[in-house]
Amino acid sequence: MSKCRIPLGPFHPLLEEAEFFDIKVEGEKVVDIEMETGWMHRGHEKISETRSYTQSIFLVERICGICSTSHPFAAAHAMEDIDNVEIPERAKYIRIFIGEMERIHSHLLWLGLAGHFIGYDTLWMWTWKYREPVLQIFEKVSGNRNHYAMFRVGGVSRDFDNALIPEIHPVLDMLEKKMLMLAGAVKDDPVLRSRLKGVGVLTKDDAINYCANGPTARASGVDIDVRRDDGLEYDLVNFDVIVLPNGDVYDKMVVRVLEIIESVKIIRQCLDAFPKVGGEYLNKVKHISPGEGIGRYEAPRGEVFHYIRSDGSNRPLRHKVRAPSFSNIPTYKASCVGIPLADALITLAAVDPCYCCTERSIRVVDKNNKKLEHNILTMSREKTANLKKVVAGSEKTPIDRIFED
Amino acid sequence: MAFYNKIIKKSIWVFHVSASPCNNCDIEILDLITPGYDIERFGIKLVGSVRHADVLLVTGVVSYKVAPRIKQLYEQAAKPIFVIGIGTCTAGGATFKTSYNAAGMPLEKIIPVNAYVTGCPPKPEAMIDGVLKLLGTLK
Numbered sequence: 001m002s003k004c005r006i007p008l009g010p011f012h013p014l015l016e017e018a019e020f021f022d023i024k025v026e027g028e029k030v031v032d033i034e035m036e037t038g039w040m041h042r043g044h045e046k047i048s049e050t051r052s053y054t055q056s057i058f059l060v061e062r063i064c065g066i067c068s069t070s071h072p073f074a075a076a077h078a079m080e081d082i083d084n085v086e087i088p089e090r091a092k093y094i095r096i097f098i099g100e101m102e103r104i105h106s107h108l109l110w111l112g113l114a115g116h117f118i119g120y121d122t123l124w125m126w127t128w129k130y131r132e133p134v135l136q137i138f139e140k141v142s143g144n145r146n147h148y149a150m151f152r153v154g155g156v157s158r159d160f161d162n163a164l165i166p167e168i169h170p171v172l173d174m175l176e177k178k179m180l181m182l183a184g185a186v187k188d189d190p191v192l193r194s195r196l197k198g199v200g201v202l203t204k205d206d207a208i209n210y211c212a213n214g215p216t217a218r219a220s221g222v223d224i225d226v227r228r229d230d231g232l233e234y235d236l237v238n239f240d241v242i243v244l245p246n247g248d249v250y251d252k253m254v255v256r257v258l259e260i261i262e263s264v265k266i267i268r269q270c271l272d273a274f275p276k277v278g279g280e281y282l283n284k285v286k287h288i289s290p291g292e293g294i295g296r297y298e299a300p301r302g303e304v305f306h307y308i309r310s311d312g313s314n315r316p317l318r319h320k321v322r323a324p325s326f327s328n329i330p331t332y333k334a335s336c337v338g339i340p341l342a343d344a345l346i347t348l349a350a351v352d353p354c355y356c357c358t359e360r361s362i363r364v365v366d367k368n369n370k371k372l373e374h375n376i377l378t379m380s381r382e383k384t385a386n387l388k389k390v391v392a393g394s395e396k397t398p399i400d401r402i403f404e405d
Numbered sequence: 406m407a408f409y410n411k412i413i414k415k416s417i418w419v420f421h422v423s424a425s426p427c428n429n430c431d432i433e434i435l436d437l438i439t440p441g442y443d444i445e446r447f448g449i450k451l452v453g454s455v456r457h458a459d460v461l462l463v464t465g466v467v468s469y470k471v472a473p474r475i476k477q478l479y480e481q482a483a484k485p486i487f488v489i490g491i492g493t494c495t496a497g498g499a500t501f502k503t504s505y506n507a508a509g510m511p512l513e514k515i516i517p518v519n520a521y522v523t524g525c526p527p528k529p530e531a532m533i534d535g536v537l538k539l540l541g542t543l544k
Contacts, residue, residue, distance in 0.1 A: 010471075011455075011478060016423055016431040018471060039471050040425045043504040050503060059500050065429020065526065109432060112439075128439035135436075146429045146526055356428050 003031065006341070010039055017355045021348065028340045033332050041359040048319040053079055053288060056316060057151050060306070063321065064357045065146050066109060069102045070299030071321070071357075072151035074306040077232065077295025079153045082288055082310055088280045091155035092233040097270040098142070098150050099297070100263040104175065105134045106300035107256040107263075110352045111182075114253060117346050118195055123182075130178050133171045140164055155282035165271050172271075176264050183257045196250035199339065200347030203247055206334040211327040214302025216351045219255045220247035226298035237269045247335075249350045288312070299324055301352050323357030409485070410543040413459050416448040417536065420458035420482070424475050424509070426465025429526040430492040434462060442529045449536065460487045460536065463516075466494040466501045467509030475509070479516040487519045488512075489535060496521040 003024050010018040018039040024032040044063055048056045057079075060071040073095065080087065087095075108131040115123025135145045141160060142148035150156050186192055202212065207220035217224055218241065225241040227234040242258045244251040290312040297304050302324025309318040328351045336344050423431050437444045438451055452458055455478050467475055479488070490512045493499040498510035509515040522535035 010474060011422060016421065016435065017428065018423055018425070018474075039468065039474075040465075041468055041470070041506050042425055042466060042501050043506045047501065047504055062427045062500055062525075065427040066432060068427075068429065125440055128436065129441065132436075132439075132441040145528065146433070354428070356426070 002026075010036075019353075019355045023336075023341070023344065025341055028342075030336050030339055030341055030344050033336045033344075035329060035332065037329075037355055037359055039359070040356045045319050045321060045360060048316055050315065052314045053153055053285075053316065056319065057153070058149060060319075060321065061147055061149065061151075063323070064354050066106050066354060067102065067299045067301060067304075067357065068147050069099050069150070070297050070304045071306070071323075073099060073297040074295040074304040075308070075319075076151050076153055077297065078293040078306040078308040079285075079288060079295070079310075081293030081295060082291045082308065083285070085154050085283060085285055087155050087283055089236075090159075090274075090277045090279055091281045091283070092236055093270045093273050093277060094150065094156045094160050094281060095233050096237060097160065097267060098148055098156075100266045100270075101134060101138060103263045103300045104260050104267075105131055105138075106352075107260050108134070110256060110300075111253070114249075114346065114349060117349050118192075120192065126178075127182070130175060133174070137164075137168055137171060140167070152282055153288070154285040155280070157282070159281045160274060162274055165274060168267075168271060172264050172267060176261060179257055179260050179264075183254070186253060186257070193250070196253060196346070197248060198246075199249045199343045200335040200350060201246070201248045202331055202335040204245075206331065207247065210331045210334060212302075212331050212351075213327060214299070214324050215252060215255045215259065216302065216328050216331065218243050219251040221245045224303075226296045226303050230296055236273070237266050239266050249346055252350045288314075301325055301354055301357070302328060304357075321360050323354065323360070325351070325354045325358045326360075329353055329358060407544065414540050414543065416450070417460055417540070418450050418452045418458050419460045419462055419536075420452055420455045422455075422461055422463045422475060422478060424463055424465045424471045424495075425468040425506075426492065426494060430464040430494075433526045433529055434464070434491065434532065437529050437532060442533065444533060447533070447537070455482045458482055458486065460489060460539075462489050462491050462532075463495055463512055463518075464491045466498050466504065466507045467512060467515055468506045469508045470506075472508040472515055475515055487539060488516055489539065490518050490521045491532060491535075492527060493523045493525050496523050499525055 003026055006023045006025055008023060009020040020036040022034040023030055044059060048059055051059055057072045057075050060075045061068050063071045108127045112124040112127035138148060139145050141164060142150055202220045204221045207217045207222050213224060221243060223243045228241055239262050242255050244255055288310050290310055293308050295306045304324060305322040307320040308316045311317045331351060332348060336347050421434055436442060490496055494501065495512040498507055501507050512518050520535055520539045522532055524531055
């Protein structure tokens with residue numbers, strides 16, 4: 001049978017972001033899939049080099065609106081890593097609280113959209129109804145429904161109001177009850193089961209080979225979670241890492257539902273701790289010394305990685321961002337091939353792709369719109385080599401040289 | 406035109422274009438049609454094709470790669486069409502003002518715009534207010 005190309009995107013009703021899929025099919029069966037990204041590139045890494053450290057954190061918050069705590073979390077870790085800054089205990093609890101509330105809202109958002117893609121609009125409306133109180137709590141705590149601006153180097157930018165605790169407990173109770181109900185409904189519904197069970201399987205070997213992370217990897221039986229593995233703030237609370245063996249869309253859905261329940265448990269521990277742990281919430285950092293730092297955080301979609309190189313000035317010399325979807329998106333090559341086209345769409349959505357997070361590099365073309373020989377990887381390596389020369393060659397920083405000239 | 410304006414006020418079909426945003430305005434737009442705000446009670450509905458739309462909601466700071474597509478989408482839409490820029494990004498670039506990849510700041514550089522709803526992200530109430538205010542100006 002001859003192959004047929006089905007172009008999907010970049011503006012289409014499936015996902016709200018612009019991206020392009022080139023799906024090759026034989027009859028009903030998907031035989032190959034290609035992705036083209038780059039529509040969302042805004043040049044964060046370059047802008048970050050022109051901003052001070054505090055401003056950089058608010059900038060990286062705008063990388064993605066759905067996981068807008070994860071990037072500041074990892075960036076703050078990276079900046080603190082350079083000087084080994086200790087943050088106050090209250091700040092740690094506030095960070096965990098914000099991070100876990102965001103995980104709940106992000107997973108609920110995905111659950112709703114997954115329901116929408118397979119034609120269960122009721123599920124969409126329900127989950128987004130339960131998501132609304134979470135956003136209202138965010139508004140009370142931080143002043144904004146999304147983009148909370150809570151993070152600073154050395155702590156958080158504003159204190160948590162203990163008077164809000166009695167308002168948050170009923171929301172958590174409601175969420176836990178509804179999530180158990182939803183988990184039961186997903187388990188019992190024969191249509192949903194047959195639609196999701198065994199669809200888009202990502203085997204454990206494939207998950208490891210493609211370096212998948214986050215719920216995508218945990219649904220395939222890979223036991224990784226930065227929160228547990230790195231510790232840092234999360235040593236203060238107890239929680240389980242949810243790992244399921246099958247790797248199909250059904251397991252990816254169940255992992256997320258169970259993670260919401262785990263997040264509720266973590267938030268309860270934070271709320272219990274807030275009245276006991278008082279004191280400072282920000283350890284003011286006035287100067288960051290020259291050096292390198294890395295920061296990791298388990299975003300709702302997987303591991304976020306930030307690298308910062310400092311030259312002793314008030315701005316980062318280099319700020320590198322790697323988002324979870326960057327390694328999750330290529331798993332389409334393993335999970336989408338060989339399944340019917342109708343199932344391909346939910347498989348595409350099942351890794352919860354976030355293209356805004358991913359698009360950190362840009363293809364360089366010459367005047368005739370042809371790809372330059374000089375590819376982006378070589379350019380990136382050359383830049384690092386040049387920076388090494390600058391830093392190692394003299395004690396003077398590039399900014400000092402500018403002033404000399 | 407007066408007849409058309411009278412009709413459009415009763416049922417507004419909206420198409421959502423994401424032009425390199427951070428997803429935040431986008432999820433707030435989707436939030437509008439869920440039970441928390443439920444704008445379908447005003448006759449406002451999100452549609453899947455630009456050819457059915459009366460209003461385009463554009464989010465984000467338009468990158469050079471997206472800019473030609475946005476123009477194409479605007480040309481494909483049945484006229485008259487109203488364009489609303491959602492978020493500070495469309496109005497002034499917000500934090501991406503100094504980005505090397507931002508083509509449309511403000512969005513008027515790419516396509517004609519009727520209204521802006523600013524905020525990062527604007528609250529859903531503000532978006533409803535923006536759409537209704539724009540329709541209030543129609544004669």
